[in-house]
Amino acid sequence: MVTDVRVSQNTSRSLLPYLQQANIQYTILISDLQKAIENQTGLRSYRNRRSLxxxxxxxxxxxxxxQGWMHHLNKTHSDLIHMFSVGKSYEGRPLFVLKLGKRSRPYKKAVWIDCGIHAREWIGPAFCQWFVKEALQTYQTDPAMKKMLTQLYFYIMPVFNVDGYQFSWTNDRFWRKTRSKNTRFRCHGVDANRNWKVKWCDEGASFHPCDDTYCGPFPESEPEVKAVAHFLRRHRKQIKAYLSFHAYAQMLLYPYSYKYATIPNFNCVESAAYNAVNALQSAYGIRYKYGPASSTLYVSSGSSMDWAYKNGIPYAFAFELRDTGHFGFLLPETLIKPTCTETMLAVKNITLHLLKKCH
Known part of the structure; x- marks a missing residue:
């Protein structure tokens, strides 16, 4: 069992001797976290702000x-992209989604992709953008991509938790939750991946508003979760796969998250996961673990993946992208390209699997 902990400078002075005394092995992954944050966000000021x-x-x-990038694509690629909003966040920001695909026939099956449910997991939104870029750039040259965009629609939500993401840029790089206010406590936010109406606030979620895994006052209390759940419910007959992107652990997870049990279509989902992690590994040799979320990662209730599956979406996956803790949430920008390149192979693999067989 490995655990990553973030401790203040003062605490580390007493923690390290305690670990030594207790004979607990430890490795210091990032010795100066503040410096690491500043290195990543400080680049912004003099970076080349090129046009879209x-x-x-x-x-x-x-x-x-x-959001500027989404507006731009909506204007310049209207043949393949349609941008719309599913609602508004707690702080009143629009919740934008890109509908990607060739309008080849009125009804097509679809795949839902969301990134950034947890604010600090910046590699998620980076992947969502990468996916759209790859789709637009390779549509004419890659037969697999052409097939995907002709036969399916992709609903892509690059930033699910818009308020939290904004806050992670301006105030707290390690912010995870939404930004809703709690009347009784001074703490903000709800874990948007514990707020879904599936075994809500059971194991792996907290009732305390100050905790990172706070499940909220009631299911779908968060306007972001409510808006997406409403959209998915309305399109549940059309949407055949739900893919959610998180960080970090290098895992491909499928239901259930809230209990140790085998899903009815286990064989189909398991073989899709097996092929996807093999495709991913073929790029740079990065090996992902895969399996049911409860036994592969940990038990958590009220997750979007379980909810999607319970609401009739047969393929529901959560990716935990790079890495396994060396950089953690501060994955360097130099690793965006390899991470997205390998993940792209896995997503294409799952999508083509969907078009081929098992339903």
Whole structure:
């Protein structure tokens, strides 16, 4: 069992001797976290702010930049992209989604992709943007991509937790939750991945508003979760796969998250996961673990993946992207390209699996 902990300078002075005394092995992964944060966000001021036509997919982008990019694509690629909003966040920001695909026939099956449910996991939104870029750039040259965009629609939500993401840029790089206010406590936010109506606030979630895994006052209390759940419910017959991108652990997870049990279509989902992690590994040799979330990672109730599956979406996956803790949430920008490149192979693999067989 390995655990990553973040401790203040003062605490580390007493923690390290305690670990030594207790004979607990430890490794210092990041010795000066503040410096690491400043190195990542400090680059912004003098970075080349090129026009959107030269949008840089190998850097992290602020919410404002990502939404500007979405508007730009909506204008310049209207044949393949339609941008719309599913609602508004707690702080009143629009919840934008890109509908990607060739309008080849009125009804097509679809895949839902969301990134950034947890604010600090910046590699998620970076991947969502990368996916769209790859789709647009390779549509004419890659037969697999052409097939995907002709036969399916992709609903892509680059930043699910818009308020939290914005806050992670301006105030607290390690912010995880939404930004809703709690009347009884001074703490903000709810874990948007514990707020879904599936075994809500059971194991792996907290009732305390100050905790990182706070499940909220009731299911779908968060406007972001409510808006997406409403959209998915309305389109549940059309949507065949739900993919959610998180960090970090290098895992491909499928239901259930809230209990140790085998899903009815286990064989189909398991073989899709097995092939996807093999495809991913073929790029740089990065080996992902895969399996049911409860036994592969940990038990957690009220997750979007379980909810999607319970609501009739047969393929529901959560990716935990790079790395395994060396950089943690501060994955350097130099690793955006390899991470997205390998993940792209896995997503294409799952999508083509969907078109081939098992339903």
């Amino acid at each position: 036509s030269g949008y840089n997919y190998e850097v992290y982008h602020s919410l404002e930049e990502i």
